[in-house]
Amino acid sequence: MTIRIVLADDQAMIRSGLALVLRSEPDLEIVEECADGHALLRAVTLAAPDLVLTDIRMPGIDGIEATRRIRAQAGGPPVLALTTFDDDDVLWPTLDAGAAGFVLKDSAAEALVDAVRVVADGGTWIDPRVLPRVVARAVAQPQVSADAARALASLTAREREVLDLVCDGAGNAEIAAVLDTGERTVKSHVSAILAKLGARDRAGAIVMAHRAGWRRS
Structure with a gap:
């Protein structure tokens, strides 16, 4: 089964690198690449992907707000958030918006591919470096x-x-x-x-x- 992905990142070089990693896998297909949240929302509507892989820091509609809007749609695809930041100002709003996964940009290519497959399959992927904080926050609430x-x-x-x-x-x-x-x-x-x-x-x-x-x- 092929996993159809919409990829969003405002930095062209990073977006190209991510696309190269994902396209090297026979079961992964990038159906659309976007540079901002507005284009991402349009692509989700038109391409009906199996998964969205999106950066958080983007101009206009950022990845957090885009995630919130995508997950509010009936049948909206799962979202895997991708960022260079692991601080709480990014982590909690991303998860609260409905992201099913959170992976850091400096993760190994294998980890990114694994995260895509797990989230597309209906699972949850939290980068191991931030997972203890997620559990601690849940327990402390x-x-x-x-x-x-x-x-x-x-x-x-x-x-x-x-x-x-x-x-x-x-x-x-x-x-x-x-x-x-x-x-x-x-x-x-x-x-x-x-x-x-x-x-x-x-x-x-x-x-x-x-x-x-x-x-x-």
Whole structure:
């Protein structure tokens, strides 16, 4: 299966380098390259990609606002955010906007390709250098409400297994392999989990699970 990607970065040299890395993989296809957020939003509408890979710092509409608008659309593709910065002023707004992944530009090419595949498969990718801060922030936030706790308790045994793997960042294919089931079944489980938890996406479910101190026994 080919993963169709819209790539956005305002620096032409960096954009070309990213495109070169991604096009070297037989299962990755760049359907559009954009230099700003306005062009990115148009490309998403016209090309209907499987994934958006976007820089954060761009003129006009930046990557954070573009992510927010893309994720607000029904059926909007997952977004993998790419930046040279790992400070909190970039990290938290990016994740809060609905990005399913966050990778630094100085990551190895292999890490970027892995991140693209995981996020396109429905998983979550947080650069290992910032993951401890994400977990610490989730744990430090106020505990989930009684309603949220009841929602977590209402998950079936299989849904709990799926959520545990989602918390580990696994994509649909990996979850299906671990649980010896089909990807379509995994997608149904994930949809049921998000509906029960009232979470917008996998990242929201992960935050809720960490805040509740929930993990598989």
